[in-house]
Amino acid sequence: MDVACCDSGGNKMNLTKRKFDCLVIGAGGGGLRAALQLSQADASVGVVSKVFPTRSHTVAAQGGINAALANVLPDNWHWHMYDTIKGSDYLGDQDAIEYMCRAASNTVIELEHSGVPFSRLENGRIYQRAFGGQSQNFGGDQAARTCAAADRTGHAILHTLYQQNIHARTHFFDEYFALDLVKDEEGYILGAVAIEIETGIPLLIEAKTTLIATGGAGQLFYNNTNARINTGDGMAMALRAGIPMEDMEFFQFHPTGIAGKGMLISEGVRGEGGYLVNGEGERFMERYAPHAKDLASRDVVSRSIAIELKEGRGCGPDKDHVLLKVDHLDADIIKKRLPGIRDLSMTFAGVDPINAPIPVCPTAHYTMGGIPTNRHGQVVVPEHQGAEEPVPGLYAAGECACVSVHGANRLGGNSLLDIVVFGRAAGNHIIEYLKENRYHRPIAEESVDYALSRLARWDKKGDGESVDSIKTDLKKTMDKYCGVFRQEDVLKEGVEKVLAIEERLQHARLKDHSKIFNTARIEALELENLMDLAVATVCSALERKESRGAHSRIDYPERDDKNWLKHSLYFKEGRRLEYKPVHIKPLTVDSFPPKPRVY
Amino acid sequence: MKFLIYRYNPETDAEPHMQEYELANVEPGMMLLNALERLKAQDETLSFRRSCGEGVCGSDGMNINGRNGLACITPLTVLKQPVELRPMPGLPVIRDLIVDMGQFFHQYRSVKPYLIRHDPDPEIEIKQSPEDRDKLDGLYECILCGCCTTSCPSFWWNPDLFRGPAALLQSARFLMDSRDQGTAERLDELEGPYRLFRCHTIMNCVDVCPKNLNPTSAIGNIKKLMVKHHI
Numbered sequence: 059m060d061v062a063c064c065d066s067g068g069n070k071m072n073l074t075k076r077k078f079d080c081l082v083i084g085a086g087g088g089g090l091r092a093a094l095q096l097s098q099a100d101a102s103v104g105v106v107s108k109v110f111p112t113r114s115h116t117v118a119a120q121g122g123i124n125a126a127l128a129n130v131l132p133d134n135w136h137w138h139m140y141d142t143i144k145g146s147d148y149l150g151d152q153d154a155i156e157y158m159c160r161a162a163s164n165t166v167i168e169l170e171h172s173g174v175p176f177s178r179l180e181n182g183r184i185y186q187r188a189f190g191g192q193s194q195n196f197g198g199d200q201a202a203r204t205c206a207a208a209d210r211t212g213h214a215i216l217h218t219l220y221q222q223n224i225h226a227r228t229h230f231f232d233e234y235f236a237l238d239l240v241k242d243e244e245g246y247i248l249g250a251v252a253i254e255i256e257t258g259i260p261l262l263i264e265a266k267t268t269l270i271a272t273g274g275a276g277q278l279f280y281n282n283t284n285a286r287i288n289t290g291d292g293m294a295m296a297l298r299a300g301i302p303m304e305d306m307e308f309f310q311f312h313p314t315g316i317a318g319k320g321m322l323i324s325e326g327v328r329g330e331g332g333y334l335v336n337g338e339g340e341r342f343m344e345r346y347a348p349h350a351k352d353l354a355s356r357d358v359v360s361r362s363i364a365i366e367l368k369e370g371r372g373c374g375p376d377k378d379h380v381l382l383k384v385d386h387l388d389a390d391i392i393k394k395r396l397p398g399i400r401d402l403s404m405t406f407a408g409v410d411p412i413n414a415p416i417p418v419c420p421t422a423h424y425t426m427g428g429i430p431t432n433r434h435g436q437v438v439v440p441e442h443q444g445a446e447e448p449v450p451g452l453y454a455a456g457e458c459a460c461v462s463v464h465g466a467n468r469l470g471g472n473s474l475l476d477i478v479v480f481g482r483a484a485g486n487h488i489i490e491y492l493k494e495n496r497y498h499r500p501i502a503e504e505s506v507d508y509a510l511s512r513l514a515r516w517d518k519k520g521d522g523e524s525v526d527s528i529k530t531d532l533k534k535t536m537d538k539y540c541g542v543f544r545q546e547d548v549l550k551e552g553v554e555k556v557l558a559i560e561e562r563l564q565h566a567r568l569k570d571h572s573k574i575f576n577t578a579r580i581e582a583l584e585l586e587n588l589m590d591l592a593v594a595t596v597c598s599a600l601e602r603k604e605s606r607g608a609h610s611r612i613d614y615p616e617r618d619d620k621n622w623l624k625h626s627l628y629f630k631e632g633r634r635l636e637y638k639p640v641h642i643k644p645l646t647v648d649s650f651p652p653k654p655r656v657y
Numbered sequence: 658m659k660f661l662i663y664r665y666n667p668e669t670d671a672e673p674h675m676q677e678y679e680l681a682n683v684e685p686g687m688m689l690l691n692a693l694e695r696l697k698a699q700d701e702t703l704s705f706r707r708s709c710g711e712g713v714c715g716s717d718g719m720n721i722n723g724r725n726g727l728a729c730i731t732p733l734t735v736l737k738q739p740v741e742l743r744p745m746p747g748l749p750v751i752r753d754l755i756v757d758m759g760q761f762f763h764q765y766r767s768v769k770p771y772l773i774r775h776d777p778d779p780e781i782e783i784k785q786s787p788e789d790r791d792k793l794d795g796l797y798e799c800i801l802c803g804c805c806t807t808s809c810p811s812f813w814w815n816p817d818l819f820r821g822p823a824a825l826l827q828s829a830r831f832l833m834d835s836r837d838q839g840t841a842e843r844l845d846e847l848e849g850p851y852r853l854f855r856c857h858t859i860m861n862c863v864d865v866c867p868k869n870l871n872p873t874s875a876i877g878n879i880k881k882l883m884v885k886h887h888i
């Protein structure tokens with residue numbers, strides 16, 4: 059290792075350097091599952107995370123992880139595949155979905171073997187609950203496919219994966235913030251520049267392969283269920299490296315965030331028998347989804363709530379929320395199966411769900427779009443030889459990636475599955491890649507310069523707007539102009555507003571120029587990332603002139619398979635959009651052609 | 658609302674000091690973390706960790722009016738003014754409310770916090786009865802916030818030797834897991850006068866745990882297993 063130096067202006071000649079076979083950026087479920095695969099195969103792997111690994115947002119996942127174990131009701135992976143494709147409103151890639159659903163059972167069993175404290179059935183097997191959009195027999199009766207550790211499944215999985223990585227001696231860089239990828243002229247990705255948050259010292263991590271696993275970008279919106287750290291950093295790093303973002307117009311609004319606060323109330327609550335009522339006390343989902351009712355897929359339920367509110371049938375003095383009723387359930391079931399939800403509800407809504415209903419409202423939740431990858435986790439871009447050419451040395455997995463298994467709408471319980479299945483697959487593919495690519499390539503200096511200039515920009519002193527006020531404006535703008543329902547003139551205005559905010563950001567200044575644990579500087583760098591993604595999201599939304607899954611256009615209310623059965627690709631340069639076909643053909647089984655979607 | 662907050666930046670301050678802050682427009686339902694974020698909007702240099710904002714990630718443990726807790730689930734209404742905020746005691750301060758958790762995580766990693774199996778894995782789940790699974794409740798939910806360990810006098814005196822309540826709770830989480838086959842090595846690792854036996858049942862840890870876990874009783878259970886192990 060070279061000697062440490064560097065003010066954040068960065069003299070790159072004596073920049074601190076480390077070398078690994080694989081650099082994993084992100085220590086959520088996706089990054090940790092990949093790292094484990096690599097460490098167990100004796101690859102040298104460095105994991106960078108801007109927070110201590112168990113603080114990653116995976117820890118907040120509640121309801122569970124899908125796998126057709128058939129422990130409670132009959133099930134098989136093919137039904138799961140069908141539900142996922144239908145849930146995606148046919149925008150999901152059917153090869154990747156087949157791969158994920160086939161791999162699900164083994165993946166969950168593997169997690170159990172590594173220690174995840176799943177809840178149990180009388181026969182000692184993993185407890186499974188019903189979740190939205192799940193059916194038996196291709197659209198028949200409700201299925202119970204979501205494997206749960208009470209309502210703390212994300213915590214259980216994240217801690218277990220971290221623990222297994224301790225066991226496997228994975229090398230961690232805790233509280234390091236990745237700034238940008240390092241790329242050479244031939245387009246190889248050679249690692250990343252990060253800063254140690256505690257000291258502010260930059261570090262160059264050279265790697266033969268780099269996996270981005272930085273999670274979602276829920277902080278794009280003011281009302282969201284996400285952690286403060288979900289600022290889409292890895293996606294923005296990819297954008298700046300010339301890689302497009304796929305399907306950014308598809309952002310999931312979860313039907314049940316605590317009204318006015320945002321904390322998530324898991325779909326598991328409805329899976330255990332909870333249901334929604336409007337201001338007139340009506341169980342309104344029966345009207346919108348006569349068959350699946352409250353367990354229709356999320357886009358459908360969120361839209362239904364939004365319509366109820368718009369038509370004046372909300373609850374409370376401002377008629378701005380609906381109620382999630384659970385108080386008819388047995389108190390013991392609530393305590394045993396939903397203890398975390400009960401805590402959240404009591405703390406943030408002042409309501410004990412055993413006695414009274416929880417006020418809820420649709421809330422920004424999940425980034426369906428992201429870095430385009432194939433089912434091996436390789437990042438793929440349109441290049442000389444077609445729409446999906448791998449970027450050498452670069453991988454992505456988890457919420458930051460778009461494989462795409464969620465298409466236009468993700469099913470609950472499929473994201474935890476996505477992160478472990480594709481984290482593992484990426485790990486395996488990297489192991490193969492390393493066999494063919496045994497040496498580090500020389501580092502392209504300009505790429506390091508570029509990353510360091512991002513830091514230097516915030517060293518500028520003087521007067522300027524604060525990061526905080528710009529961030530608040532950006533998020534409120536996204537809520538207002540790019541929410542559950544969208545339309546042309548509103549989106550056009552949204553694009554203008556977002557671009558105006560981007561201009562303001564150029565002139566923002568920090569007041570805190572300390573090197574030591576400078577959280578203000580981290581927030582500034584995060585805001586730049588959100589900024590790039592906000593532009594990607596509104597531009598992609600404006601262009602897509604149809605309604606599909608989470609993207610509902612009032613002016614184009616129907617799905618239009620003839621013109622729009624395709625993925626968007628947004629490029630930062632020139633704010634350009636391209637499109638690529640959906641993979642309609644699965645790996646082995648027959649394709650599920652698009653059909654009208656009813657629940 | 659009035660606050661008195663511990664400030665220290667080693668780059669510029671010779672000594673830590675307490676700084677007064679005032680927050681106007683406190684709204685009902687606001688948590689301490691929301692207040693800190695608003696204060697930070699006024700004074701960017703005020704530094705603290707935070708992430709989930711809902712008490713599940715363990716980032717924002719701090720000493721609030723003399724007692725450790727998580728800012729994000731502490732309602733402002735329960736706090737006496739001026740609200741005195743300090744970093745969690747017993748660990749080196751990096752800056753303001755941010756402590757160096759290195760020692761804490763070192764102790765955590767030392768208890769082999771992972772499932773140990775010697776048998777080959779079955780093709781399906783390793784079965785576990787609901788009753789056996791219930792034994793993990795109150796143990797597995799720990800979020801590693803450090804509130805307990807940094808309020809434990811035994812840890813203050815011997816942070817390098819005594820594992821501390823959080824790490825011992827994790828040890829118990831695996832000792833109690835019917836699937837775990839590492840009992841002997843776990844107990845051997847805790848031998849001696851310090852690692853486990855420095856706990857004098859002072860119960861500070863139980864008082865402060867924001868997840869309502871009970872490290873003292875977990876430690877008691879390990880001590881019982883230790884006695885059996887010796888016979």
Ligand SMILES: Cc1cc2nc3c(=O)[nH]c(=O)nc-3n(C[C@H](O)[C@H](O)[C@H](O)COP(=O)(O)OP(=O)(O)OC[C@H]3O[C@@H](n4cnc5c(N)ncnc54)[C@H](O)[C@@H]3O)c2cc1C
Binds near residue numbers: 088115123457458
């Ligand atoms: C409240 C809530 C409940 C949910 N419940 C469920 C559920 O029940 N079932 C389900 O399937 N899904 C659920 N989801 C979705 C699911 O939890 C997430 O999509 C998934 O956990 C994302 O995992 P990840 O590994 O991709 O990213 P994350 O867990 O978000 O991890 C991202 C990692 O990247 C690191 N990172 C980010 N940027 C940088 C940077 N610049 N430098 C260094 N490191 C960086 C972070 O430190 C972190 O370690 C839920 C989501 C929320 C918000």
Ligand code: SF4
Binds near residue numbers: 822855857858872876
């Ligand atoms: S009970 Fe034991 S571990 Fe808990 S505070 Fe007291 S001495 Fe520390």
Ligand code: SF4
Binds near residue numbers: 805822868
């Ligand atoms: S036992 Fe409680 S106080 Fe201690 S680290 Fe775990 S959650 Fe925090």
Ligand code: FES
Binds near residue numbers: 711712714729
């Ligand atoms: S911010 Fe996560 S526990 Fe408080």
